[in-house]
Amino acid sequence: MKTQNYILVLLIAFSCAMCNSSKKEKEDKAVTQKISKTDNDKHIPLTPEDSLKMVNHTIEVKGDVEFPLQLSVDSLKKMKVVTIDDFKVVCQSGQVKKDNKICKGVLLKDILEKAKIKQDGHKDRNFYIVGRASDDYKATFSWAEIFNNPTGENTYVLFEENGKPVKSGEMILICKNDIKTGPRHVYWLKSIEIYKVK
């Protein structure tokens, strides 16, 4: 093969690799850019079309785990489902954003046990867990909070609010015993990432 042809093949292969990021990811990025262009503290109402683009049908459980998972509402329903009463979403400002009488979800702890964090002996406990949304909103938990603290019994992935599927996306990560529950209430949940502290 001539050098010129060889370079051409390389260029094509390279541009194909660059196109690899999924359509969904591109759409998410476009919407996120719209959000971040405006004041980050303000609640920017999205158009129904843009909101729809942020919805994920599955959440990815990944990072330092033995068994990465893709969880849908249906797969959560096959796990141990818990009922959560009187869950209020309170913003850092003190404003009550939501007041749910009854919700259904699965403990984050059960999800992490299913994925099995890659631990090297019993002193290997310094992990952090990030709940990430399509708009790149994030909440962080620690291994100790989930596995050695009452927070572990109060952190859920919700799929139902007041008898109906959740509205902003299909699954929401919540922590019921936070003082202000808004910050670690992650709607449009996309992934749960487990990383070891380096």
Ligand SMILES: Nc1nc2c(c(=O)[nH]1)N[C@H]1C(S)=C(S)[C@@H](COP(=O)(O)O)O[C@H]1N2
């Ligand atoms: N994906 C995502 N989740 C989020 C937010 C966000 O911007 N994106 N805002 C948080 C904040 S600041 C609050 S108070 C609660 C309620 O926000 P809402 O008023 O947008 O429903 O959700 C939290 N979860």
Ligand SMILES: [Mo]
């Ligand atoms: Mo908030």
